Amino acid sequence: MINRFVLRLFLAAMALFLSAPLVVVAGVSFNEKKSLSFPPEGFSLDWYAQIFTEDSWRQALFNSLGVAIGASSLSVIIAFPLAWFLWRFHAPWARIVQVLGLAPFILPPVITALGFLSFWTTAGAYGQPWTVVISHGIFFVTLPLVTLTLGFEAVDDSLVEAAATMGADDRTILRTIILPLILPYIISGMAFAFVLSLNEYIVAYMAVGFTVETLPIKIFNSLRYGYTPTMASVTVLFVAVAIVVFGLIARFGDLPRLLGAWRHDEDS
Amino acid sequence: MKIKPGKFSDYAAIGFPAGMLTVFFVIPFGIMIAMSFFQRVQGAFYEPAFVFENYARFLSTFFAGILGFSVGLAALVAVVSVLLAFPFTYILTRMARQTQVVWLVFLLSVLSLSEVLIGFGWSTLLSRTAGITNLLVSLGIMDKPMSLSPSFGAVMTGMVYQTFPYTVLVLYPALSRLDPSLVEAARTLGSGPARSFLNVVVPALRNSIVSTLIMVFVFALGCYLLPQLLGKPSHWTLSVLITDQAIYQSNMPFAAAMAVFLVLVSLSLVAISLLYGKKENAG
Known part of the structure; x- marks a missing residue:
C-alpha cells in the first residue's frame, strides 16, 4: 500500500517537473497586458492572434513551416532507398552509408551545424534560404531511417516470396506490397522529422541565421531584447503541434514498437 | 531472403542516399577539419594555411577551465537524469499499454521542444514576476519573490529537463524487453518490490545503465543554449563557446578546432557505449 x-x-x-514550465508559459500567454506575470492578469487570446496578424511573426511561422515540410520530405526521400x-540486399559495405x-x-x-556553416560559406551559398532545407533534411535523416528500418523488418517475408513466385519483379513488389505495408513508417518518420525541424535552432541559425528567421530563431532574437507574450503563445502552439502529431502516430501506429519495445509473446 | 546486388538499378537505389550524405555531411565535416588548421585574419575572416595555433590554444588555463566545467556539468546531468529515469522507465514499462502511450506522447513532445523554448520556459518559471517564488510567497514560505536565474541550479534544472525524456527513451527498449520472470522469481522467493528492483533489475541491466549514462553525457555535452540562457558567463560550456566563436567572434578556425576536439571526445565515448551495449546482448 x-x-x-x-x-x-x-x-x-x-x-x-515536466509540465511546470509549460504551464507557466501557457499562463503567461493569456495575459491581457504585455507583461510577464503568472497567474495571468486578465484573459486574452491576442497573443495567439498576433502570431498570425503581425508580419514578422507570421513570416517566421511560414518560414518554419516551409523548412519543416521541405526538410522532412527530403529526409524521407534520402532514407527510403x-x-x-539495406533490407533487400546483402552488402556489408552499405553499413557505412547507414552509419553516416x-x-x-x-x-x-x-x-x-558548424560543418554546414563551413560548407555553405565555402560553396558560396551562405544565407540562401534553400540551404537550411538541405541542412535539416540531412540532419534529420536519422529519424525516417530508423522508422523505415523497423518497417522493413516487420514486412512478412512470405508475402514477398509469394509475389516473387507469381512472377512479380522487384519494382512490382515494391509498389504493390512493400509500399502499402511501409506507409505508416514513412509517415511517422516524416512526422518526427517535421516536428524536430520546426523546433531546431542551431543548424538553422548557422545556415541562414542572418537572412531567414524561423520561429526558434525569432524567439531567441527577441529574448535578447526582453519578453513579449507572443513568445509564450508560440511555445504553446509548438507544444500543441507536437502533442497532436505524436498523438496521431500513437493513434494510428504502434508507438511503443517504434520506440523499440516489443511484446514478450512476439519474440519467443 | 537477401541477395547480392547485381543490376545497375540496384546500385542506383543506394547511390542517391550515399551521394547526398557524402556531399552534405562528409564533405562539410572535411571542410570543418581543414578549417581548424586555417589561420585567422584580423578584420577579415580566415585564410587557408596549415597551422596548429588553434589547437595550441587548448593548452591555456581558460580553455582547461571551460573543458573541465563542460565535462563535469554533463556528467552531473547524466547521473541525475539516469537516477531519475531508470526507476521511472521501469515503472513505465510495467504500466498498461494505453497509459504507456500517453506518457510516451508527452515525453516525445517535451523532447522535441527547442532548446530556445526550454530556456524560455524555465527562465519564466524561475523569474521574479511569474516564477515559482510567487507561489512560495503566497504559501507564506518566502517573504518576497526573487529571481532564481541565472544560476548554476537553473542551468542544471534546465539540462535535466531536456535530458530526462531522452534518457527514458534510451532506456525504454532495454527495460521493456526485460524478462518479467526475473522479477517474478525474486518476488516468489520472498523479495519485496523495492529489493527485487535493486537486486535483480539493476544488476541485470548494468551494461545498459553504463551505456545510457554515456549516451546522455554526450547529449548533455551537446547542449548549446541552456547554459547561455539560464546561466552566467562562468557557466558556459564548450558547445556554447563554439557557437560564440563561430558567430559572434567570427573566429571559424578556432571554433572548428574546438568542434573537432568535441567530435573526438563524443565519438570515443559513443564507441565505448556501443561496446558495452554489445556485451549485454551477447551475454
Whole structure:
C-alpha cells in the first residue's frame, strides 16, 4: 500500500517537473497586458492572434513551416532507398552509408551545424534560404531511417516470396506490397522529422541565421531584447503541434514498437 | 531472403542516399577539419594555411577551465537524469499499454521542444514576476519573490529537463524487453518490490545503465543554449563557446578546432557505449 503510494508520488512529481514550465508559459500567454506575470492578469487570446496578424511573426511561422515540410520530405526521400537497399540486399559495405545516416543525430548538434556553416560559406551559398532545407533534411535523416528500418523488418517475408513466385519483379513488389505495408513508417518518420525541424535552432541559425528567421530563431532574437507574450503563445502552439502529431502516430501506429519495445509473446 | 546486388538499378537505389550524405555531411565535416588548421585574419575572416595555433590554444588555463566545467556539468546531468529515469522507465514499462502511450506522447513532445523554448520556459518559471517564488510567497514560505536565474541550479534544472525524456527513451527498449520472470522469481522467493528492483533489475541491466549514462553525457555535452540562457558567463560550456566563436567572434578556425576536439571526445565515448551495449546482448 505504502509502496504504491510512493510510486504514484514519484510519477506525479515527474509529471509536475515536466509540465511546470509549460504551464507557466501557457499562463503567461493569456495575459491581457504585455507583461510577464503568472497567474495571468486578465484573459486574452491576442497573443495567439498576433502570431498570425503581425508580419514578422507570421513570416517566421511560414518560414518554419516551409523548412519543416521541405526538410522532412527530403529526409524521407534520402532514407527510403537506403532502408530498402539495406533490407533487400546483402552488402556489408552499405553499413557505412547507414552509419553516416545515423551519425548526425548522435554527434552534438553544434558540430553538424558548424560543418554546414563551413560548407555553405565555402560553396558560396551562405544565407540562401534553400540551404537550411538541405541542412535539416540531412540532419534529420536519422529519424525516417530508423522508422523505415523497423518497417522493413516487420514486412512478412512470405508475402514477398509469394509475389516473387507469381512472377512479380522487384519494382512490382515494391509498389504493390512493400509500399502499402511501409506507409505508416514513412509517415511517422516524416512526422518526427517535421516536428524536430520546426523546433531546431542551431543548424538553422548557422545556415541562414542572418537572412531567414524561423520561429526558434525569432524567439531567441527577441529574448535578447526582453519578453513579449507572443513568445509564450508560440511555445504553446509548438507544444500543441507536437502533442497532436505524436498523438496521431500513437493513434494510428504502434508507438511503443517504434520506440523499440516489443511484446514478450512476439519474440519467443 | 537477401541477395547480392547485381543490376545497375540496384546500385542506383543506394547511390542517391550515399551521394547526398557524402556531399552534405562528409564533405562539410572535411571542410570543418581543414578549417581548424586555417589561420585567422584580423578584420577579415580566415585564410587557408596549415597551422596548429588553434589547437595550441587548448593548452591555456581558460580553455582547461571551460573543458573541465563542460565535462563535469554533463556528467552531473547524466547521473541525475539516469537516477531519475531508470526507476521511472521501469515503472513505465510495467504500466498498461494505453497509459504507456500517453506518457510516451508527452515525453516525445517535451523532447522535441527547442532548446530556445526550454530556456524560455524555465527562465519564466524561475523569474521574479511569474516564477515559482510567487507561489512560495503566497504559501507564506518566502517573504518576497526573487529571481532564481541565472544560476548554476537553473542551468542544471534546465539540462535535466531536456535530458530526462531522452534518457527514458534510451532506456525504454532495454527495460521493456526485460524478462518479467526475473522479477517474478525474486518476488516468489520472498523479495519485496523495492529489493527485487535493486537486486535483480539493476544488476541485470548494468551494461545498459553504463551505456545510457554515456549516451546522455554526450547529449548533455551537446547542449548549446541552456547554459547561455539560464546561466552566467562562468557557466558556459564548450558547445556554447563554439557557437560564440563561430558567430559572434567570427573566429571559424578556432571554433572548428574546438568542434573537432568535441567530435573526438563524443565519438570515443559513443564507441565505448556501443561496446558495452554489445556485451549485454551477447551475454
